[in-house]
Amino acid sequence: MTSLDLFGNLGSEPLRSNISEQATLFHQFLAKNDEALLTDVRGVLKSAPLRHLQTPAGHKMSVKSSNCGEYGWMSDSQGYRYQRIDPVTKAPWPQMPPLIATKAIEVATLAGFENFKPDSCLINVYLPGAKMGLHQDKDERDFTKPIVSFSFGLPVNFLWGGFKRSEKYQKFQLQHTDALVWGGSDRLRYHGVQQLKDGVHPVTGRCRVNLTIRQAE
Numbered sequence: 001m002t003s004l005d006l007f008g009n010l011g012s013e014p015l016r017s018n019i020s021e022q023a024t025l026f027h028q029f030l031a032k033n034d035e036a037l038l039t040d041v042r043g044v045l046k047s048a049p050l051r052h053l054q055t056p057a058g059h060k061m062s063v064k065s066s067n068c069g070e071y072g073w074m075s076d077s078q079g080y081r082y083q084r085i086d087p088v089t090k091a092p093w094p095q096m097p098p099l100i101a102t103k104a105i106e107v108a109t110l111a112g113f114e115n116f117k118p119d120s121c122l123i124n125v126y127l128p129g130a131k132m133g134l135h136q137d138k139d140e141r142d143f144t145k146p147i148v149s150f151s152f153g154l155p156v157n158f159l160w161g162g163f164k165r166s167e168k169y170q171k172f173q174l175q176h177t178d179a180l181v182w183g184g185s186d187r188l189r190y191h192g193v194q195q196l197k198d199g200v201h202p203v204t205g206r207c208r209v210n211l212t213i214r215q216a217e
């Protein structure tokens with residue numbers, strides 16, 4: 001027995017915070033994979049460039065987005081939806097890099113969601129000043145499947161609300177390499193992101209990168 005065994009599992013379990021009944025924040029879950037994941041993201045963005053989406057009401061979203069995986073999340077004057085073809089390149093979205101899918105399945109399982117088969121990864125890039133208003137993720141077919149969200153770069157305050165937009169929300173910080181998972185009874189909670197404060201992160205520079213990994217079909 002090495003001296004380390006005295007501590008049993010200590011240090012190998014990710015540090016987690018329970019946000020609500022079925023929402024869990026895994027602190028620095030991606031700490032060992034940040035460079036590899038961000039290299040994968042940059043690869044995706046070479047074939048499916050970032051763009052500002054329009055909301056159905058005609059407003060330009062402040063984040064810039066793209067997708068990888070079988071389905072890409074879209075918003076335009078026609079509404080919110082998933083589609084297989086990128087309207088900018090007219091080609092299918094790039095494949096989801098295996099490491100993104102593997103880490104998403106791993107953290108979903110730790111959070112208690114088995115059989116998660118992600119087929120969509122939305123890439124959101126926030127520059128200082130960008131934000132995302134309170135909304136529900138409800139364009140997916142099966143609400144028993146969780147939402148997995150990865151954060152990189154500048155920290156941001158995440159808003160965690162109730163089941164109506166007007167309900168009170170709590171606020172907590174998402175930091176570089178954190179993974180957040182929600183599902184089950186919390187699957188349709190309103191959530192959003194406060195305006196990104198200016199700063200420079202040693203890994204991403206002057207931005208925050210979010211990956212929202214979902215099973216659309």
Ligand SMILES: O=C(O)CCC(=O)C(=O)O
Pocket residue numbers: 122124132137149158191192193210212
């Ligand atoms: O950037 C985030 O952390 C949240 C993104 C989000 O909620 C979404 O894209 O639906």
Ligand SMILES: [Fe+2]
Pocket residue numbers: 135136137191
């Ligand atoms: Fe969302």
